Each structure stands twice: as C-alpha cells, then as structure tokens.
Amino acid sequence: MSEDAIVERARRTSRRALWGTVLVVAVIAGLLWRNATRLSAVEGRLAAQADTLRALEHQKSALEQRVHSLNDAPDGGVRAARHRVENIASVQYDFFLWIDDAQRTAAPIREVRYSSPAWADSARTSTDARTGFAVFRRAPPPPCPDSTRVTVILANDSTLTYPVDLCQATTIGNR
Amino acid sequence: MVVAIGYGALQVRTLDEDYRVKSDSLEMLGVQADSLRAEVERIASGPLDSLVTPRIVAVAAGRVSCPKAWDGYGRDAHGLCPGYGFLLWLDVPYARRSDIREVDYHFSGITTSAVRTGTEPSNGFLVGWLGWYPWATIPVDVVLKAGPTISLDFPMEQALRDAGWSEGP
Numbered sequence: 001m002s003e004d005a006i007v008e009r010a011r012r013t014s015r016r017a018l019w020g021t022v023l024v025v026a027v028i029a030g031l032l033w034r035n036a037t038r039l040s041a042v043e044g045r046l047a048a049q050a051d052t053l054r055a056l057e058h059q060k061s062a063l064e065q066r067v068h069s070l071n072d073a074p075d076g077g078v079r080a081a082r083h084r085v086e087n088i089a090s091v092q093y094d095f096f097l098w099i100d101d102a103q104r105t106a107a108p109i110r111e112v113r114y115s116s117p118a119w120a121d122s123a124r125t126s127t128d129a130r131t132g133f134a135v136f137r138r139a140p141p142p143p144c145p146d147s148t149r150v151t152v153i154l155a156n157d158s159t160l161t162y163p164v165d166l167c168q169a170t171t172i173g174n175r
Numbered sequence: 176m177v178v179a180i181g182y183g184a185l186q187v188r189t190l191d192e193d194y195r196v197k198s199d200s201l202e203m204l205g206v207q208a209d210s211l212r213a214e215v216e217r218i219a220s221g222p223l224d225s226l227v228t229p230r231i232v233a234v235a236a237g238r239v240s241c242p243k244a245w246d247g248y249g250r251d252a253h254g255l256c257p258g259y260g261f262l263l264w265l266d267v268p269y270a271r272r273s274d275i276r277e278v279d280y281h282f283s284g285i286t287t288s289a290v291r292t293g294t295e296p297s298n299g300f301l302v303g304w305l306g307w308y309p310w311a312t313i314p315v316d317v318v319l320k321a322g323p324t325i326s327l328d329f330p331m332e333q334a335l336r337d338a339g340w341s342e343g344p
Contacts, residue, residue: 028176035183042190049197056204063211070218070270073297081262081303083236096234096260100299130338134234136260170298172260173291174239175306 073100076162078150080169085138093141095166097124097150098134107154109133115149116166118142142166218268223275223322228266229315229329230299233259233340241307249307249342256307257342263331264299265317272296279316308342309335 077100085092097114112133115123124135142148144167152160218226239258241250250256265278278293278300293300309331317325332340 028180031180032183035180035187038187039183039190042187042194046190046194046197049194049201053197053201053204056201056208060204060208060211063208063215066215067211067218070215071268073269075297079262079264079298079301081260081298081301083260083303083305094236094260094305096236096262096303098232098234098262100230100264100266131232131234132230134232134262136234136236138237170295170301170303172262172303172305175261175304 075164076150076152076160078162078164079132080148080164080166081172082166082169083172083174091141092138095137095139095169096134096172097137097148097164098126098132099150099152100132107156107158109152110155111153113151113153115151116142117147118166219270223267223271223317223319224325224327226268226271227317227325227327229263229327229331229334230266231261231263231309231329231331231334232338233261233309233335236260236305239305239307245307258305258307259342260303260305261309262301262303263329264293264301265315266299272299274319274321275300276318276320279318281314281316282310283313309340 079098079100081096083094083096085094099109099112109129111125111127112135113123113125114135114137116137116139119137119139124137126133126135128134144165146164146166146168148164148166150162150164152162154160236258238251238255240254241256243250243254245256248256263280265275267275273296275296276294280291280293280302282289282291291302291304293302295301311332312328312330315327315329317327319325
C-alpha cells in the first residue's frame with residue numbers, strides 16, 4: 001500500500017470518528033435539551049396547578065362555611081322544654097334538655113353535659129346520640145334569668161359551650 | 176452524562192406523575208365545590224318541602240297514668256306506666272326558619288283529637304307532651320308565610336323505634 005493510500009485511509013477513519021463524535025454529542029445535547037424543556041413545562045404546569053388547587057380549596061372551605069351558616073343556628077341547637085308537675089304541693093318542673101341538630105357539628109358529638117346553678121346535685125350527662133343527647137331533670141323553677149350551661153364534647157376532644165335559659169324553655173303539656 | 180440524562184428523565188416522569196395525581200385531586204375538588212354550590216342553592220332558595228323533616232325524641236321521665244289496656248306493658252297497680260317526655264319539632268335549616276309561620280301537628284285519639292301548634296322558630300316549632308306512648312303517625316302541616324302549606328305524614332312511632340325505642344306492644 002502506498003503512503004498516500006495509508007494517509008487517505010487515516011483521514012477517512014478520522015472523519016468517521018469526527019462525525020460519530022458530533023452525532024453522539026448532538027444526541028446527548030438533544031436529550032438534555034428535551035429533558036430541560038419537559039422539566040420546565042411540567043414545573044410551569046405544576047405551579048399553575050398549585051395556584052388553582054389553593055384557590056379551589058379556599059372556595060370549598062368558604063362554601064362549607066356557607067352551608068354551615070345556612071343550616072346551623074348560633075345557639076348550637078341546644079333546646080329546652082319544661083312540664084309543670086301536677087298534684088304536688090311545691091312547684092316543680094320536669095326539664096328536658098337536648099341538642100336539636102346533633103348531626104351537623106364539625107366532628108361527631110361524644111357527650112353532652114348540662115349544668116345548672118339551680119341544680120344542687122351534679123350535672124346531667126348524656127352520651128346517647130339517638131335521643132339528641134337528651135336529659136331529664138325534675139327541679140323547682142330556677143331563679144330567672146337562668147344560666148344553665150351546656151358543654152358539648154366532640155369526638156376529637158374539643159368542647160363547645162352554650163348558655164341556655166330554662167326560664168325560657170318551651171312549656172309542654174300532657175298527652 | 177448518561178446518568179445525568181437518565182436522572183433528568185426520571186425527574187420529569189416523577190413530576191408528570193405528581194401532575195396527574197394533582198389533576199385528579201383538582202377534578203375531585205371541582206366536583207366537591209360544584210356539589211357544595213348546589214347544596215348552598217338548595218338550602219338558600221330550594222323548595223322548602225325537601226328541607227323540612229319532623230323529628231322526635233322520647234326522654235324517660237318518671238311515671239305517668241296510663242289506660243288499663245297497658246296492663247302487661249309496664250302498668251303498675253296504681254295505674255302508672257313509665258313516662259316519657261315526647262319532644263317533637265321540625266328540622267329545618269336555620270336560614271329558612273323565617274319562611275315558616277307555624278307548624279300544626281294533628282294528634283288524633285280514640286275519643287279526642289287535637290291540633291298542637293308550634294310557633295317559635297328558635298326552638299324548631301317545638302311541641303311536646305308527657306305521656307306513655309307515641310302516636311303511630313301524625314299529619315303535620317307546615318304553614319308558610321308565603322306559598323302553599325306543606326302537608327306531610329310523620330311516622331312518629333317508627334322514627335322512635337328506629338332510634339331504639341322498645342316500649343309498648
């Protein structure tokens with residue numbers, strides 16, 4: 001083989017190597033560019049999505065609050081009724097206390113305690129959701145205005161306290 | 176270099192997956208928000224007949240006189256049976272109570288019939304009585320300030336039995 005042929009062969013090999021290298025670099029650069037653009041696009045979409053998510057969560061919370069305010073009375077649904085006891089010398093009432101909308105609190109109710117300064121003995125407590133946590137107490141009429149307190153204990157251990165005036169309790173009759 | 180490309184591709188795939196998961200959450204939140212919007216609309220201005228439900232509780236309260244027919248169901252020698260305070264009211268959203276003028280509960284007995292009227296919105300138009308047994312069903316008229324009266328039958332005894340009531344025959 002002549003010297004020229006050897007040189008020509010080396011040139012060809014060198015050119016092939018050069019084009020091969022250019023091709024590899026181009027592929028790598030293309031892949032890097034593709035990754036970078038996809039990453040940037042996804043990050044952009046995620047950021048926009050996070051904004052929408054925050055806005056929707058805020059909207060949902062406001063709507064839940066609206067449903068709550070439309071449904072629930074500010075008195076916590078505490079109700080009281082009284083029935084005058086007949087055929088006894090002293091004036092006595094049968095008092096009934098319960099929770100009207102027990103199903104609508106943020107967490108389920110675990111227990112409700114009713115305590116009146118007019119009741120000499122302990123407070124009344126109910127854990128029975130089926131009766132609206134109702135309690136019964138026979139007692140003389142309290143001094144008016146009355147300041148009975150109703151403590152609602154939720155399943156998550158938080159408590160809500162409401163005042164109720166037994167002097168304003170709805171009077172009920174006999175069958 | 177290959178590792179860097181692979182890592183980049185993996186990161187893109189992870190973020191894509193994150194985006195898909197969050198898209199599902201967004202879709203769910205959208206559905207929930209739509210449902211809440213519909214609920215607000217229903218409560219605030221929907222027809223009242225779909226929003227009112229009579230409710231009752233019976234609270235044990237000493238003993239009361241009861242008829243002889245109650246022999247065998249807890250009636251003692253003095254003619255007394257276990258007594259209950261029956262408390263009957265209308266469950267209605269707070270915001271719609273002011274649409275109601277009064278609620279008439281029609282009690283019909285063997286010898287007497289009576290209408291008891293609840294007029295106080297703050298206690299859910301409550302009526303109550305001390306007795307030994309509920310009525311089976313009572314007609315309830317919800318009289319609106321504007322619009323036709325809503326009439327419904329309230330299966331009182333069944334409502335109490337559903338809540339665990341087990342007295343009587």
